[in-house]
Amino acid sequence: MIRRIPFIAVFAFLLAPAAARACTCAHEPPGKCPGLKEDNTVFLGTVTAIEHLESPAAPAPATADAAMATARLTHYQFRVEERFAGLDAGEIDVYSGGEDGDCGYRFEAGGQYVVFTHVGNDGRLQATICSGTRPAGEARALLPQLRAMRNGERVASVFGVLRRTNPPFLAPPDHPDDPLANVSLKLQSRDDRFETSTDANGVYSIYDMHAGEYVFTAGFRSRMELAQRVFPGGPPVFKLPNGACYEYDVDAVPTGHLSGSVLGPKGKPVALASLELYRAGSYGDARPGLWGFQGATGVFDFDRVGPGDYILVFNRTNRLDPDSPFPRAFYPGVDDASHAKLIHLKDGQERLHLNLRLKKGYPTRPLRVRLQWSGGKVPGKVTVMVKAGQGENPRPERLSDELYRLTLLESATYTISAWQELEVQAPASQTDDSPCAFPARITTGSITISGSDTAAKEVLLVFPEPDCTSH
Numbered sequence: 001m002i003r004r005i006p007f008i009a010v011f012a013f014l015l016a017p018a019a020a021r022a023c024t025c026a027h028e029p030p031g032k033c034p035g036l037k038e039d040n041t042v043f044l045g046t047v048t049a050i051e052h053l054e055s056p057a058a059p060a061p062a063t064a065d066a067a068m069a070t071a072r073l074t075h076y077q078f079r080v081e082e083r084f085a086g087l088d089a090g091e092i093d094v095y096s097g098g099e100d101g102d103c104g105y106r107f108e109a110g111g112q113y114v115v116f117t118h119v120g121n122d123g124r125l126q127a128t129i130c131s132g133t134r135p136a137g138e139a140r141a142l143l144p145q146l147r148a149m150r151n152g153e154r155v156a157s158v159f160g161v162l163r164r165t166n167p168p169f170l171a172p173p174d175h176p177d178d179p180l181a182n183v184s185l186k187l188q189s190r191d192d193r194f195e196t197s198t199d200a201n202g203v204y205s206i207y208d209m210h211a212g213e214y215v216f217t218a219g220f221r222s223r224m225e226l227a228q229r230v231f232p233g234g235p236p237v238f239k240l241p242n243g244a245c246y247e248y249d250v251d252a253v254p255t256g257h258l259s260g261s262v263l264g265p266k267g268k269p270v271a272l273a274s275l276e277l278y279r280a281g282s283y284g285d286a287r288p289g290l291w292g293f294q295g296a297t298g299v300f301d302f303d304r305v306g307p308g309d310y311i312l313v314f315n316r317t318n319r320l321d322p323d324s325p326f327p328r329a330f331y332p333g334v335d336d337a338s339h340a341k342l343i344h345l346k347d348g349q350e351r352l353h354l355n356l357r358l359k360k361g362y363p364t365r366p367l368r369v370r371l372q373w374s375g376g377k378v379p380g381k382v383t384v385m386v387k388a389g390q391g392e393n394p395r396p397e398r399l400s401d402e403l404y405r406l407t408l409l410e411s412a413t414y415t416i417s418a419w420q421e422l423e424v425q426a427p428a429s430q431t432d433d434s435p436c437a438f439p440a441r442i443t444t445g446s447i448t449i450s451g452s453d454t455a456a457k458e459v460l461l462v463f464p465e466p467d468c469t470s471h
Contacts, residue, residue, distance in 0.1 A: 025103070025129070025130035030238065030239060030240055030241055030244060030246060031241060031244075032241055032242070032243040032244065033155065033243055033244055033245035033246075035149055035245075036084060036085040036146070036149045036150065037085065037086075038085060038086060039086065039119070040085055040086055040116065040117065040118060041085065041086030041087040041092065041115075041117045041125055042083075042084040042085040042086060042114075042115065042116050042117070042146065043078070043080045043081075043082060043083050043084060043086075043087075043092060043114075043115055044080070044081045044082040044084075044112070044113070044114050044115075044136060044139075044143070045078035045079055045080045045081055045082075045092065045112070045113065045115060046078065046079045046081065046110065046111065046112045046113075047076055047077070047078060047107045047108065047109050047110060047111050047112075047113070048077050048078065048079050048091075048109075049076070049077040049109075050074065050075070050076055050077075050107070050109055051074070051075040051077075052072055052073075052074050052075075053072070053073045053074065053075055054072065054073070072097050072098070073095055073096075073097045073098035074095065074096050074097045074104065074106075075093060075094075075095055076093070076094045076095070076096065076107050076127075077091060077092075077093055077094075078091065078092045078093075078094060078113075078115065079091055080092055081112070083150075084146045084147070084149070084150045085149075085150065086117070087125075092115075092125065093124070093125065094107075094115060094117055094125050094126070094127050095120070095124045095125065095126055095127075096126065096127045096128065103128040103129050103130055104127075104128060104129070105127045105128055105129050105131075105133050107127075111135060112135065112136040112137075113133060113134065113135055113136060114132075114133065114134055114135075114136055114139040114142060114143065114146070115127055115133050116131040116132045116133050117131070118131070140161060140179075140201045140202075140203050141159050141160050141161050141203045141204075141205070141247060141249075142159075142247060144159075144203075144205070145159055145205070145245065145247075149245075154207060154208075155207075155245045156205035156206060156207050156245065157206055157207055157208060157209035157240065157244050157245065157246070158187065158205070158206045158209060158214075158240065158244065158246050158248050159203070159204065159205035159206070159245075159246075159247060159248070160203070160204060160247050160248040160249040160250060161179055161198075161201070161202045161203055161204075161249050161250070162179065162180045162183055162185065162198050162202045162204060162218070162249075162250045162251075162252060163178065163179055163180065163202060163249065163250070163251055163252065164178050164179075164180050164224070164252050164253075164254075165227075165251040165252065165253050166253070166254065166304075166306055167253075167290050167302075167303075167304050167305065168290060169277075169278070169282075169288060169289050169290050170277065170278075170279055170289075170290050170305065170306065170310075172279065172306070172308065178202075179198070179201050179202020179203070180198060180202050180220075180224075180252055181198055181199065181200045181201070181202055182197060182198060182199075182200075183197060183198045183202075183218055183219065183220060183221075183252075184196075184197050184218065184219035185197065185198065185204050185206075185216060185217075185218050185250070186216070186217045186218070186219075187206055187209070187214045187215070187216055188214060188215060188217065189210075189212030189213055189214045189215075190212065190213070191210070191212060192209070192210050192212060194206045194209055204250075209240060209244065210242060211240060211241050211242045212239070212240060213237050213238070213239045213240075214237065214238060214239075214240055215235060215236075215237045215238075216235045216250055218250075218252065220252065222347055222348075223254065223255045223256075223347045223348025224252045224253060224254055224255060225252065225253060225255055226250060226251070226252055226253075227251055227252070227253040227304070228251065235250065253304040254304055254305060254306035254307070254347070254348070255304070255348045256304070256305035256306055256307065256345045256346075256347070256348055256349055256350070256351075257301070257302070257303055257304075257305060257349075257350040257351070257352075258277070258301070258302040258305055258310070258312075258343065258345065258350075258351045258354060259299060259300060259301045259302070259350075259351075259352050259353070259354065260299070260300060260351075260352070260353055260354030260355055260356065261294065261298050261299055261300065261353075261354075261355055261356070262275065262294050262300065262314055262355075262356045262358065263355050263356065263357045263358065264326075264358055264361070265357075265358060265359060265360055265361070267357075268298075269294065269298030269299070270294070270298075270324060270326070270358065271295070271296065271323070271324070272294070272295065272321075272323050272324045273293070273294035273300065273314055273315075273324060274291070274292075274293060274314070274315060274316075274324070275291070275292040275293070275294065275300055275312060275313065275314050275356075276288065276289030276290060276291055276292070276312075276313050276316050277289050277290040277292065277302050277305070277310055277311070277312055278290075278310060278311045278312075278313070279308055279309070279310060279311075280308070280309035280310060280311055280342050283311050283313065283337050283340075285316065285317075288316075289313070289316070290302060305345055306345075306347075307345055307346055307347040307348075307349070308344075308345060309342040309343065309344050309345075310342065310343045310344075310345065311330060311331070311337065311340050311342065311343070312330065312331035312340075312343060312354070312356060313328065313329070313330050313331075313337070313340075314326070314328065314329045314330075314356055314358065315327065315328045315329065316328060319391065319392055320362065320390060320391025320392060320409060320411075320412070321391065321392040322362075322364055322388075322391065322392065322394040322406075322407045322408055322409045322412075322451075323392075323394055323395050323407055325361040325362040325363075325364050325407070325409060326358045326359075326361040326362070327361070327362070329356065329358055329359070330356075331343060331354065331356045332354075332355065332356060332357060333356055333357035333358060333359065335359075362409055362410075362411065363409070363410040363411070364407050364408060364409055364410060364451075365407070365408055365410060365451065365454055366405060366406070366407055366408075366457075367405070367406055367407075367408050367449070367456070367457065367458070367459065368403060368404070368405055368457060368458040368459075369384055369396065369403070369404040369405070369406065369416060369418075369458070369459055369461060370402060370403055370458055370459070370460050370461070371384075371401075371402045371403070371404075371418060371444075371460075371461050371462075371463065372402070372460060372461070372462045372463070373462075373463045373465075374462060374463065374464050374465040375465030376465075377401075378420075378422060378423075378438070378442075378466060379422070379423045380420045380421050380422040380423050381420065381421045382401070382418060382419075382420045383418060383419055383420070383421075384396040384404050384416070384417075384418045384461075385416070385417050385418065385419070386406055386414050386415070386416050387414065387415045387416075388409075388412050388413075388414055389412050389413040389414065389415075390409070390411065390412040390413070391409055391411075391412055394406040394407050394408060394414070408449075408451035409451050410451040410452045410454075411451060411452070412451050413448060413449065413450050413451065414448070414449055414450075414451065415446050415447070415448045416446065416447050416448075416449065416459060416461065417443070417444055417445065417446040417447070417461065418443070418444045418461045418463070419441055419442065419443040419444070420441065420442050420443075420463060421440065421441055422438045422439065422440060422441065422442060422466060437468070438466040438467075438468070439466055439467065442463050442464055442466055443463075444461040444462055444463055444464075445461070445462070447459050447461065
């Protein structure tokens with residue numbers, strides 16, 4: 001048995017016990033390598049037939065989707081190319097789904113897989129997404145270790161694949177997540193240092209490691225750095241016991257960086273700006289890019305960007321947003337993607353102070369919202385709600401407890417209201433003989449106003465006096 005640790009977290013889930021049937025895979029800290037067990041069938045094989053069965057043990061589904069997820073049991077027939085543990089046969093039947101519907105592994109006809117199974121309550125071999133089963137192409141680092149276990153040979157303490165990883169939507173078409181060959185890798189603790197290099201497939205393996213807390217470093221020829229795929233920062237420290245056999249895939253990201261400002265017609269940074277970055281030739285109005293944001297600092301940033309040519313777009317979906325009232329624009333400030341200027345980034349380069357200049361925006365006007373309490377203000381949290389008849393809802397800015405400010409598009413109408421979540425308390429007039437409490441919430445009436453009505457500079461919302469409600 002081999003335990004696997006994806007780089008963003010520590011997971012021990014290869015050959016999960018048969019009782020772990022829930023959709024959530026077990027997360028365990030690293031432990032000693034238990035090796036392959038004869039009562040678990042593990043093999044490399046190709047799917048030769050697929051048959052969908054109805055599971056008699058499945059509960060009645062609440063929806064059609066639930067019926068597909070829980071009631072259907074799928075029978076897969078495999079031609080075995082290589083056996084590692086358990087059943088020794090040229091063909092093996094594996095079942096997935098049924099009671100394990102959410103965690104069922106969906107094999108494809110003709111696909112080759114490394115399959116980890118356990119025996120279900122019905123005596124059949126079961127496979128789930130939590131067991132370590134995967135396409136053979138994703139098992140380059142795992143297969144040599146399974147063979148070593150089967151043959152009683154030395155097994156690596158830590159092994160995996162080093163891959164080049166790009167931010168979402170920015171992967172080059174020729175190598176979206178390609179392995180990195182011939183890269184020096186080091187695993188270092190307070191007392192030990194182990195070093196190896198990746199092979200032609202990006203696979204590395206380190207043997208005979210001692211217990212300790214280790215961190216990865218790498219020697220790249222190009223400008224890259226080790227990182228976590230999802231989270232910012234470098235690779236985390238992990239604690240390794242003696243006698244380990246852990247699969248630990250490592251991600252390397254580019255070090256390029258883009259930053260700049262979205263400027264309004266008067267040359268000042270706009271308060272709110274949503275941007276998306278695309279590789280040249282991949283932009284589409286309906287296709288998302290790598291998202292970025294400019295807020296109060298007046299600066300946007302895109303990190304971990306690889307070398308190449310890029311297109312930067314503001315407000316891709318062309319939203320009517322009163323808080324950012326400008327139509328879609330492409331760097332350096334044009335309204336058509338065909339006229340956009342390409343941003344060229346060299347390997348590891350920092351491109352700073354890219355200014356995307358916006359032209360005249362949609363007409364807007366300010367509005368003040370004043371709050372008033374009948375019978376005197378009571379403590380509690382206030383929420384002012386503005387619903388737009390067209391476009392996005394504006395964001396009220398709190399100036400004081402009684403006064404808010406917002407921006408309206410002159411082309412839209414708005415419905416404005418407020419509510420207050422009251423703190424739990426009783427009125428001052430309460431007596432022991434008549435216990436009562438305020439309601440949980442009080443609400444104002446609503447006011448509808450046109451953005452074009454420039455004479456209406458302020459609206460008044462009045463909260464009713466809370467009624468004393470008997471317990």
